[in-house]
Amino acid sequence: MSARYSIRHELEFRYDAPVRGSVMTLFLSPVRDRRQQLRSFSIETDPGGAVFEFRGPFGNRGHFFDRPGTHRALRIVARSRVEVSPPGEIAGGTGSCSWETLASAIRTPQLWLMLQPSRFAQPSSAALGQFVAARGIEKRDDVLESIRALLRGVYEAFEFSPGITAADSPIEHILETGRGVCQDYAHVMISVLRGWGVPSRYVSGYLGPDGSLSSTNESHAWVECWLPGFGWRGFDPANNCACDERHVRAAVGRDYADVPPVRGVFRGAANSALGTRVKVVRDGQGEIEQ
Secondary structure: OOEEEEEEEEEEEEEEEEEOEEEEEEOOOOOOOOOEEEEEEEEEEEOOOOOEEEEOOOOOEEEEEEEOOOEEEEEEEEEEEEEEOOOOOOOOOOOOOEHHHHHHHOOOHHHHHOOOOOOOOOOOOHHHHHHHHHHOOOOOOEHHHHHHHHHHHHHHHOEEOOOOOOOOOOHHHHHHHOEEOHHHHHHHHHHHHHHHOOOEEEEEEEEOOOOOOOOOOOOEEEEEEEEOOOEEEEEEOOOOEEOOOOEEEEEEEOOHHHOOOEEEEEEOOOOEEEEEEEEEEEOOOOOOOO
8 A cells, every 4th residue: 555755854054154155965855756656846945046956877866056155054945745655575475586597687787886895885894794704694595585684684783873873984883883873774784785696775765654663753774676577676674674665765876975865065164063854744644844
């Protein structure tokens, strides 16, 4: 059954001295495809001005703007209304995909790219090797069975702890401390999967409300794996579940570095601090502030 959501994502940069201009790139718009219908999307800023759309290298819909005037704060509010349908079942389930079948089906540059190391996904990391050995994580006879076991293993290995890692933290931080957030879980899982030969990509987006899943009122991140005959399928290691209609996709990339919700620069001698507020409301379960 599909689910409809209203999403409000607010970001506010505050500077400790006046800056002479800010340039920002955003990946906040939910994907529009056969499973996800984007009913509306808007971006407002203060200071105000034009916002331009572009298509990124991984097919993501991005936005950018330039605010050249002097200011000490920059506020961005993105509002979305989206309907998400659940993915179809993987016919055959466990036992439906062998490693030989997967290896012979990977023929495109796009899939090969999602097997390579990237900034935050490092299959050859020494810390990752130690983690895999210590937890007894290994490939099984079937690809899907291996993915599901890894999903559970990553979930059980770490404690979800906001504030322990930063957006630019390497996977070694969560591997050494055992604590992190959804993007850290995703980077660890992707690193293992790429080492196994499973094309895997990072997904940024939002998590719809549900009593059985953790809710942090922040943007969310998870993993998609490519399976022959089924395409890209989502797995959420921070919640130990396959992705469904609760997962609202915004952008995909090799890792977080490709699709941060916001990235920008400013002109001036100042320090900046970013505050974020996200509200996701399922239709019929409340109202969202404007």
